[in-house]
Amino acid sequence: MSVTLRPYDPAQYEAQWQKAWDKAACFAAAPPDDKRPKYYVLEMFPYPSGRIHMGHVRNYAMGDVVARFKKAQGFNVLHPMGWDAFGMPAENAAMEKKTHPAKWTYDNIDAMRAQLKKLGLSIDWAREFATCDPSYYGHEQAMFLDFLEAGLVDRRESIVNWDPVDQTVLANEQVIDGKGWRSGAPVEQKKLTQWFLRISDFADELLAALDGLERWPEKVRLMQANWIGRSEGLECRFELSHTVGGISALDVYTTRPDTLYGASFCAISPDHPLAVKLAEDNAELAAFRAECAQRGTSEADIEAGEKLGFDTGLTAQHPLDPDWHLPVYVANFVLMGYGTGAIFACPAHDQRDLDFALKYDLPVNTVVRPKDEADFAVTDSAYTGDGVMVNSGPFDGLSPQAAREKIIAQFEARGHGQRRVNFRLRDWGISRQRYWGCPIPIILCDACGAVPVPREDLPVRLPEDVSFDRPGNPLAHHPTWKKVACPTCGGAATRETDTFDTFVDSSWYFARFTELADDAPTRTAAVNHWLPVDQYIGGIEHAILHLLYARFYTRAMHKTGHLAVEEPFAGLFTQGMVCHETYRNDRGWLAPDEVEKTATGAVLAADGKTPVTVGAVEKMSKSKKNIVDPDDIIARYGADTARWFMLSDSPPERDVQWTQDGIEGAWRFVQKVWRLFEAEDATFIDALAAPESPPAHALYAQVQTTIEAVTRELESLGFNRAVARLYELVNALAGFQAESAEDKNCRAYGLTQLMKLLAPMMPHLAETGWARLGGDGLVANSAWPDADKSVLVSDEIVLPVQINGKKRAEISVPKTADAAIIEDMALSEAGVKKFIDGKDISKVIIVPGRIVNLVVK
RNA sequence: GCCCUUGUGGCGGAAUUGGUAGACGCGACGGAUUCAAAAUCCGUUUCCUUCACGGGAGUGGCGGUUCGAGUCCGCCCAAGGGCACCA
Numbered sequence: 039m040s041v042t043l044r045p046y047d048p049a050q051y052e053a054q055w056q057k058a059w060d061k062a063a064c065f066a067a068a069p070p071d072d073k074r075p076k077y078y079v080l081e082m083f084p085y086p087s088g089r090i091h092m093g094h095v096r097n098y099a100m101g102d103v104v105a106r107f108k109k110a111q112g113f114n115v116l117h118p119m120g121w122d123a124f125g126m127p128a129e130n131a132a133m134e135k136k137t138h139p140a141k142w143t144y145d146n147i148d149a150m151r152a153q154l155k156k157l158g159l160s161i162d163w164a165r166e167f168a169t170c171d172p173s174y175y176g177h178e179q180a181m182f183l184d185f186l187e188a189g190l191v192d193r194r195e196s197i198v199n200w201d202p203v204d205q206t207v208l209a210n211e212q213v214i215d216g217k218g219w220r221s222g223a224p225v226e227q228k229k230l231t232q233w234f235l236r237i238s239d240f241a242d243e244l245l246a247a248l249d250g251l252e253r254w255p256e257k258v259r260l261m262q263a264n265w266i267g268r269s270e271g272l273e274c275r276f277e278l279s280h281t282v283g284g285i286s287a288l289d290v291y292t293t294r295p296d297t298l299y300g301a302s303f304c305a306i307s308p309d310h311p312l313a314v315k316l317a318e319d320n321a322e323l324a325a326f327r328a329e330c331a332q333r334g335t336s337e338a339d340i341e342a343g344e345k346l347g348f349d350t351g352l353t354a355q356h357p358l359d360p361d362w363h364l365p366v367y368v369a370n371f372v373l374m375g376y377g378t379g380a381i382f383a384c385p386a387h388d389q390r391d392l393d394f395a396l397k398y399d400l401p402v403n404t405v406v407r408p409k410d411e412a413d414f415a416v417t418d419s420a421y422t423g424d425g426v427m428v429n430s431g432p433f434d435g436l437s438p439q440a441a442r443e444k445i446i447a448q449f450e451a452r453g454h455g456q457r458r459v460n461f462r463l464r465d466w467g468i469s470r471q472r473y474w475g476c477p478i479p480i481i482l483c484d485a486c487g488a489v490p491v492p493r494e495d496l497p498v499r500l501p502e503d504v505s506f507d508r509p510g511n512p513l514a515h516h517p518t519w520k521k522v523a524c525p526t527c528g529g530a531a532t533r534e535t536d537t538f539d540t541f542v543d544s545s546w547y548f549a550r551f552t553e554l555a556d557d558a559p560t561r562t563a564a565v566n567h568w569l570p571v572d573q574y575i576g577g578i579e580h581a582i583l584h585l586l587y588a589r590f591y592t593r594a595m596h597k598t599g600h601l602a603v604e605e606p607f608a609g610l611f612t613q614g615m616v617c618h619e620t621y622r623n624d625r626g627w628l629a630p631d632e633v634e635k636t637a638t639g640a641v642l643a644a645d646g647k648t649p650v651t652v653g654a655v656e657k658m659s660k661s662k663k664n665i666v667d668p669d670d671i672i673a674r675y676g677a678d679t680a681r682w683f684m685l686s687d688s689p690p691e692r693d694v695q696w697t698q699d700g701i702e703g704a705w706r707f708v709q710k711v712w713r714l715f716e717a718e719d720a721t722f723i724d725a726l727a728a729p730e731s732p733p734a735h736a737l738y739a740q741v742q743t744t745i746e747a748v749t750r751e752l753e754s755l756g757f758n759r760a761v762a763r764l765y766e767l768v769n770a771l772a773g774f775q776a777e778s779a780e781d782k783n784c785r786a787y788g789l790t791q792l793m794k795l796l797a798p799m800m801p802h803l804a805e806t807g808w809a810r811l812g813g814d815g816l817v818a819n820s821a822w823p824d825a826d827k828s829v830l831v832s833d834e835i836v837l838p839v840q841i842n843g844k845k846r847a848e849i850s851v852p853k854t855a856d857a858a859i860i861e862d863m864a865l866s867e868a869g870v871k872k873f874i875d876g877k878d879i880s881k882v883i884i885v886p887g888r889i890v891n892l893v894v895k
Numbered sequence: 896g897c898c899c900u901u902g903u904g905g906c907g908g909a910a911u912u913g914g915u916a917g918a919c920g921c922g923a924c925g926g927a928u929u930c931a932a933a934a935u936c937c938g939u940u941u942c943c944u945u946c947a948c949g950g951g952a953g954u955g956g957c958g959g960u961u962c963g964a965g966u967c968c969g970c971c972c973a974a975g976g977g978c979a980c981c982a
Contacts, residue, residue, distance in 0.1 A: 045934090260899065261977055269981075292982060305982090345980080371980040381982045389896075390980055462981055581977080687907050687920060695907070699921055707920090709934090750911095762909070762919035769919095838915040843963045845915050883962050889914045893962050 046712035048676020052802045056158055064818050065105075065160040067116040070567035077113035078568045079105045080548055082576030082584070083120045086146040086168070087127060090153045092616040092658055092684075092696060093577070095668050099681040099799075100613060100690055100757065101575045102159045106798040107752045109160070110822035116568055118551040119154065119161045121147050121168035124175075124540045126204060126220060128474045133506045139474040140502070143170055153669060157677045158801050160818070165551050169543035170474070174550065176497025177559035178542065179479040183490050184598040185235065192234040193488055197309070198467060200228035205510055206471045207232065209539060212583070227331060233478060233536070234465040237590045241266050241461040243604075244589055253609035255691070258581045265582050267462025269293050272446050274455030276304055276354035276382065279363065283315035288354055288366070291377030291460060295449070296441035297384035299430035300405035302395055304354045304366045304382050305347065309374035316350055316368075323348055323368065330370045345394040346370040354382075357454055358431075369394060377460055386416040405430050406438050466587065468539045473504055473512040475537030483524035483531035492525050498533070511535055544584055545591035548574075549601055559600055566602040574607040581612065611755055614693040616684075618664040620653035627663040635698070655695050666696055678800035679704045685757040685799055707765070708803055711796070714771055714789055715810050719782035722811040726787040728829050733774070734784040738829060740770050741788045745825040748795050761799070767792060786811070794823050839864045840891040841873045849890070857884045864890045 059065065068074070081101035084094055105117035121143075128139035135142070147168055154161070167174050185191050199208040203221035207230060212219040237244075245266045248259045271293035278287055288304055306313055308330040317324040326348045347367040356362035364382065371390055372381055385395035386404045395402055396418070407414035408425045427433045433441040449455035469478065477498040479491040491498055501519040504512040513519060513535040524531035546559070548571055553564035576584075585607070592606040621628040621640060633650050634643040642648040658665045671680045683704035688694035714720065729735050744767040751760035771789060776782040790811055797804035797817045808817040831853065837860065839847045847869035851860050861882055864870055874894050881893035 257899065257977085264898065264978060267978090267981065271982080290982085294982075369980095371982090373981065376981045383982080388982070390982080393980095460981080462978095578976085689908080692901095692908095697907090697921080700907085703921060706934090713935090758907090759909075759919085765919055836915090840914085840963070843961095848915075881962060883914095885914060885963095889963085891914080891962050 046709055046803065046806070048678060048708075048802065049673075051806045052156070052158060052677055055802045055805045056155060058805070058816065059158075059160070059818055062816060062819070064816065065109075065115075065117065065162050066164060067118075067162050068114045070563050072114045074112055074114040076116065076568060077108040077573075078116045078548075078552075078571045079108065079573045080118065080551070080571045080575070082574070082580065083122050083544070083547060084150065085122045085125060085127075086143055086150055088146045088149060090150050090668055092666060092668055094154075095157065095680055096616055096684045096690075096694065097575060097577070097613055098154065098157060098159055099684045100611070100755070101573075102157075102161075102681075102801075103685065103752065103757060103798040104573050104575075104755070105160045106801065106818065107822065109818075110794070110797070110820065112821065115160075116551065117159075117161055118165040119159070119163065120166055120547055120551065121150075121170075122540065122544050122547070123147065123168035123170040124475045124537075124543055126206075126472065126474070129472065129506060129512075132474075138502070138504075140170065143168070143474075156672050157668075157681065160801070165554060167547075167550065167554065169476075169540070169547065172497045172499050173554075173556075174547075175476040175543070177550070178476050178538070178546070179491070179496050179498060180493065181546070181559050181595065181598070181600065182479060182538075183493065184600070185594055186490060188594075188598050190236050190239070190594050190597065192236060192465065193231065194234065195229060195231045196234075196467070197227050198230050198232060199225045200230075202226055207467060207469055209467050209541075230469075232467045232469045233480075233534075234467050235542075235590070235594070237466045237587075238461060238463050240590055240593055241268070241463045242459070243593065244463075244586070247589075247605060251605065251608075251610070254607075255610065255612055258578070258585065258610060258612060261581045262586055265463065265586065269460050269462075271295065271458060271460065272442075272449060272455050273378065273458040274357050274449055276357060276364070278366070279353040279355075282312060282352070283318075285312050285315060288312070288380045289378045290380050290382050291458060292382060294384065294387065294438075294442070295445040296427065296430075296433070296438040297387045297405055298356075298358055298382070298445060299433070300384040300386045300403040301356060301362075301364055301382045302385050302391070302401045302403060303398075304364050304380065305369035305372050305394070306366065306381075307372040307374040307379040308368055308370060310368070310372075310379045312350075312380075313368045323350070326368065345390065345397055347394060347398055349398075357449070365400070367394075367398070375464060376462065385420065387420055387422055389420040389422075392416070392418075392420045403429060466539075466590070468542055469536035470539050471511040471514070471535075472537050473500065473506075475540060476543060477513070478534040478536050478538060480534040481522055481524060481531045482534060483527060483529060485529055486524055486526040486531075488534075489524060489526050489531070495525075513537070541584060541587050542591075545587045546595060548588070548606055549592075549595065560595075562601075565600070569601060569603045570606055570608040573609045573611065575611045575613060577615070578612040585610070611690070613690050614688065615657045616696055617655045617693050618658050618666060618696045619655050620662050620664045621650050622653060623648065623650050627661075629663045630666055630698075657693075658696070671701065675701060675705045676708070676802070678803045679708050682707065682761070682800055686761045687758055690755055690757050707768070708800070710772060711768055711792075711800075711803060711807070714768070714792075715807060717776070717785065719776060719786050720789055720811060721786045722808075722813045723783055723787040723790050724813075726783060728826065729780050729784050731778060731780055734778075734781045735829070737770060737774055737784050737788055738826075740767060741791050742825045742827070742829050744795065745791060745823050746827070746830065749822070749825070752798065757799070764792075764795060764799075767795075791823050793817055794820060835887060837864075837887075838889055839867065839870055840889060841870065841894060843891065846870055846873055853887075857886070860884050860890060864892070 079101055081097050105115050109115045123143050128143050131137060131142045132139045199213050201208050201218035201221050201223055203223040204218060208218055213225050217224055245263060245268055248263055251259060271291055272295040273289060273291045276288045276290055308327045317327050347369045350366045352366040353363040354366050383391035385392040385402045387406055402416055404416045405428060406425045407428050427436045427441050446457050479498045481489045481491060483489055501516055506512055520533040520535050522531055522533055549560050549565050552568040553561040555561045588606050593604050595601050596604050621633045628650060632643055633640050640650040640652050642650060656662060683701050729738050744763050747763045748760045774785055776785045793804045793807045804817050833853050834850050835853055836848050836850050838845050839849055847867050849863050849867050851863055877894040879892055879894050883891040
């Protein structure tokens, strides 16, 4: 009589194994002198918002599979965890709930750490830190001073994006559709003195190095390349008809010098110094400038694309023809921040210029025509394609590309202009008018200017006694904190009250994890050993912001001697989002547990009858209430089930839809694996020679193909495909009838290997099974299996036979059979004969080991 | 507007280099077990046609290359994403 196991109860085992791993210090990374090769796997660290969500579960489940898999493969694995702990929500909580941001943050960290631990992640918790720890941000301040000395930092007045709700400055990258990325409020333009990191100095490098990031998604590299936005062109000078306030000429940047003969006017930005100067004595122009400043930021205005201009009355001399004078306009579509803030316009070959020219009745001169249209002329749609130069004097007949080169060369030869490369990327403004961030270690003195805080005075700590009862920066309002003596002259001075953009904090945390040194941000031996991160995993939403900043910051750290590498992340994987159906009725959105699904739709769970509208599948979000809480899932099904479901079905880079059926399916699988242990022959057998009996041999072979396939899939992060192979093996084991001792041994062997293969994904169940089999120690510490490749190739193979490209039959042939034998066998197969009877065989294609195709007429 | 990605059963999705389309999971249907249910086990499940054997069609659409196309090429359609007055 077989003993029936009780259903697998995760609650009974999961905590137990988590303790066992802890006690054995399984996941502590060994020091750099360890003889194993290193592997650094990192998931983007979380913001301590209070609770983990399913997105975290997916992200950390994937990282954990990689970490456990690499450890089993014999790597010295570093898999740390920390907290991106500065930021606005802590201050909002302080305002709303009257709690201190530090307390709110550290309480959240405690809660979330406990949640993460319940997932059974193989994390080296000894390396944990939060970016709001003074022991972290103090080093960040020191590095800022290093950057300052190295010329990587600027302080300058500039027009900034001002978020009126959050009352702080935003970087360009943080403005989405003209709105603050956090508050969603329309961004205003404001002039402030700001600290900048000179990321644009690295624009060329950051762009060029993208080519070397072979293990990054093409999509992310492309997005970064577009963001950096390199363009090549000509900068040249247009002399003005009059000198205004010392300005006698316009410097103009163009990527289309080939269209110079099609010039029709010049245009300058409303913020151009010439426009500013002219507006001083011209009220109409001043009003126009004000209007542009107002309209400039509104998304709707940009969408409408209405071109507005103001004729200055000045003219500019064409650089290729001294007798040609172009009117100079102030135009709303010319940006001061790009190029020189002044353009020459060629309406025939630029749609914006054409819109403007048509509105203000300016000439349209076609200078490029398509190759096969001799009488081509632009009317209402600019021509930007390739073709042949016309109406361009000495350049007629050339291609635009050739004309561009010749014209630039001519300008350079005559000293009238030069080839120039421009970037879209601007310097990174890092000043934020917030309390809960890293204080900028600078003292502002009326006599000495901006003076660095002496190194021995670091870290500049945030004051603890702050009040949030009025808007703006609590540091600036603090009665005493900012008042200090100037380190240079000793006179009364004030601290910089701005703090760093929190993206600074997340730009080097991966380096800090390599060693928590007291006296320096990084320790050479450790940081150079571990970096680059071998596999970084996180959301696509950081494709530009965080990933570009971190790449720049690593270069800055390289330049200031903090580390050896230039690229922080050798491999990047961007995972998809976790989505769920949405539910609503006339009172608003409903959470999944308020809803009961029926055959035809859904009803309220409370009464079982009130209809509920089932909406689109969307990213889980508080606002739509389509959230499933990881804690509830773990309590009900255990961490392994949650992890398994997150890894099954959907490819990891794509969005996954959370469903009740899906989690139930994963739960059934856990139970099915557990039932494999009901058999009496469930004993530990780690090594076995290929069995003789056909069924056992077949099972043995399937174990080998599964080992081979799962290894390959995990290598390429194909978790969903690895899952499918494991389902197959479990199904085979469950259906296997063990008759002989040999069969039973083979089954036990298969079960032992299965535990190893499952361990990265379902570590607790694998550990429980391993212990039940009588395995040595922990499966978490055991080596990854090698496939016995000798059984992967069988003697007989099945070949499909196609006739005219359609499959008609299958033949079983010896692996060693040559083409003549295969042809013979194919032609004598009954299913084939039927189709070739009375027809001519004009061609026979035999692809060894693959296919036979007969072409008949 | 520019750039990119993706289109495969009722659903999520498989398919090394062009070589048996639909693995695996979900759902559905039928059966076994059960007093009944849950759980479990067995079977069916791309569509059309046929009592059946079988046959035909089929990877968003149209065309092309090839003995052979989900895969390569061209054009088109749809959905999603990024950038967006960047000269």
